[in-house]
Amino acid sequence: MDKLSPRERLGIGTVVPATCLLLLLHFGQDVLRPIAIAGVLSLVIAPLARKLTRTGMGRTIATLVSVVMVAVCMVCMSAVLAIQLVDVGAGLPQYRAAIMSKVESAREVVVRPFERFEAELKGVAPQATPAPAPVPAPRARSSTRSAAPAAPVASNEPLPVQIRQTPPSAGDLVSKLLASLWGPIGEAGIVFILLVFILLEHESLSDRFIRVIGVAELGPTVQALSDTAQGVSRYFMSQVIVNATFGAIVGVGLWAIGIPHAALWGSISALLRFVPYVGVLGAAALIAIFSAAVDPGWSLVLSSLTLFIVLELVVAHVVEPQVYGHSTGLAPLAVIVSALFWGAMWGPVGLLLSTPLTLIIVVVGRHVRALEPLSILLTDAPGLNAGQRFYQRALSDNTAAIIKDARLYLRRSTFAKYCDQVLLPGLALAGLDFQLGRIDARQRGRIDKTVVGLAETLAGGRTGKRFGRRRSTVSLADASLGSRLRQIRESRLGPYQGRLDVPSQSVVLCAGFGSERDELLTELLVRALRQDDVDARSVSLAEPPDPDMADKASLVGTVFLAYPRHDAVDAWRATAAEMRAALPHAAIATVRLPLDEAGASEEQVKDSVDLILHSYSEAEAFVLQSAKASA
Structure with a gap:
């Protein structure tokens, strides 16, 4: 016998139990329905029973009092409904006449105009003349007529029999009423009994259910x-x-x-x-x-x-x-x-x-x-989290929806939090899929263009229409995503990304080591800080130093070094030591993101920096607090 494939086994293992469950719910409703009603009512009455227990009542007494109170309320409501329904039934003829009168008046307003219009159309349209009905041929007359009347013809048809029902007696009416009420009353009694026992054995039922599930799922x-x-x-x-x-x-x-x-x-x-x-x-x-x-x-x-x-x-x-x-x-x-x-x-x-x-x-x-x-x-919660939704929309080239969601997000939060909760998780998913071969270079390029357009739109306040004209000119063939973002910003702010006649220790420098990962993370951090009017600038330590900046070390007050990978810790430590020697008055920090699984351990890093942060939001708060303290 051939073995079933995993898909076939999954189909059989899902369809058969689901079908059995549906059949059980339908054909076993006489048993399951009272249990479900009692279970839901127990959830409603449980808070009341707990409050009565806190007043000093015993558990059994509190349960019975709660159930009796609910039963009395339901009986009173049922009595009110029954009395009112009897009164409404007595006035049905009068109500029927009033309803028919209003229906007729509404018909005059709504239906009659269409009927008149239809009649006018029929009067204008030519009508086909009906053919005359054929005249029956006269019967042949007999030469002799009998003066005597015809004798009645004997008929074999049975005479109709009329069955008259006797009016029901009072006993019959009572019997029918009791028979119609017996089902609901009996089910209500079953629900009442189940409700009492469910409330009394609440803890016991929980223990039994846990024992059925097993200790492993405790x-x-x-x-x-x-x-x-x-x-x-x-x-x-x-x-x-x-x-x-x-x-x-x-x-x-x-x-x-x-x-x-x-x-x-x-x-x-x-x-x-x-x-x-x-x-x-x-x-x-x-x-x-x-x-x-x-x-x-x-x-x-x-x-x-x-x-x-x-x-x-x-x-x-x-x-x-x-x-x-x-x-x-x-x-x-x-x-x-x-x-x-x-x-x-x-x-x-x-x-x-x-x-x-x-x-x-x-x-x-x-x-x-x-x-x-x-x-x-x-549930009404989205099926995808924010990062997954960003990644899905970037793959489908739905940049307009990404920008719209980002603007709505930035109305109540900062770009740093947007990077932590949306952008960086989405890019991490894209990077993982690219490494595993799930997306190709063309799809990755589409994601990169989306990120560039998003960053420029949020930074420059461009409208979606202007972004739509610009996005086709973005090319990442000669640069990584982070480098491209930095080049766009330098084209707008100048080669030094701002003025050089600024106060001492007012510049926040975000330094990477030339890798595509470092360039992207440092550039996003710069843009997140600049949203808070912080003079943040980025630099790639893999590029040769600019001699014109040799005497500008006093402008830097904080340095964020890109977090090292586990295979480059030694080189990163040496660079951190050089940075501390070149900028002795600056605070040196690094940001280890939760999704950065390739990063080194914090034990290997903490001695080379003053502070290790774990999100762009923390970096933002640190810079703002330092600026407030220095002011």
Whole structure:
């Protein structure tokens, strides 16, 4: 028998369990649905039970009191809904007449003009003349007619039988009512029992789950359980409070406007708000339809919709961000898809539980590797980090998006942090892929041109249009990326990258050793410091010294040496010693970046410099603090 390829094994190992899981969710919903409801309710009630426990109650008493309080609230809400629904049902004929009247008036405004237009078109267009119907031939008359009437013809057709149902008795009505309520009442009882035992055995269930997972996964499992039990339960409890308050305010507002059965519509608004996106629209539509039914005009409809929309905007954009953050952390599309999935699986109950169940999967997926793909797909966090996104856009030659993101980033931060968090990680990925042969020289040249254009746009304040004309002239065939950036800056500032009649020790010198890596890192550091109005300049120690600069050593106050590679530590130490002898009054520092895996150890470097920094942000802070102290 032929062995399956890894791709085939992966396909079978993924498709078969997923199919079995979907079948289990659908056909086992009678068992799984009460367990899911009880689990979600336990997360909602857990904070209340913990607060009661802190007051001195025993754990069992606190659990029972919490469950009874929630049960009483649900029974009261159900009773209010039932009474209000009976009243609405009694007035349905009157409401139906008002709705039909408004539909007819709306039809006159919206539909009638199109019908008249269609009739006019039919009147203008020529109509085909229908052919005359054939006249039936007369029957042959008999020569003799009988004066006597024809005898009735005997018919063999059966006589129709009418079945009349006897009106149901009171006992039959009660039996049907109990039969229709037995399913929901029985499921509610099962949920109540499961809820009590889940709350009582919370710690025991956690220990058993950890034992099933295994000691090797103890850390991630404990963290996942902790986040689910605390963070998710706090969010659900907050959502219950917010939605209940929303429903109460809607009910009071509708009552003040004059809409009957305001408590019913407030309760429906609170319940439907648990359904993401669609629930709010459904509640608004129901309230608008009922308002149209009870009011001969349109004032109640406009007033109720205005109240609902204003309140929803305030809650969604002001209250919810203060209570439990701006959002659930779920992507909007993922929320809609999860609602469709759970609604198809479990019906209305699945629709209400869609967001809680999906949020639990996301939280657990952050710590459990098997669920990590689902967590990535369902959250609204970007799938790529900032460095990966920069690298991907540079490869696809999407420079406009890179510049746009960089400008947005620089509105709240500095270019030094942009280098630490976006530019340098993206360039590190590009360098690694180039070494491994994953990208060719043409793609690398495209990335280099993107970096040159980005640096010049951010430094010179050019618009995207001007950059688009300039980028085609950039050539890196005769220079490395860092050298090219330095040449562009020298063409703008002069060969010394600035004036020489500056105060003593006001210049920050960034020195590299001629390699492509050193040239790029020193040039980016210079540009990051110059964004803060620091007189930063770069120099390549591999080039011969300029005799005109021999007497300008007093201008340099700080020197940043490029961090050495592990195979060039000795030469770097000798150069650092020469630099200290030539600039005795200058502070000598170096920056070891976290992504620089080829760098030497800090033990080999620390004796040759005054300070070892670990990011451009730290270098920026050091220079600014030194300038402030000297001033």
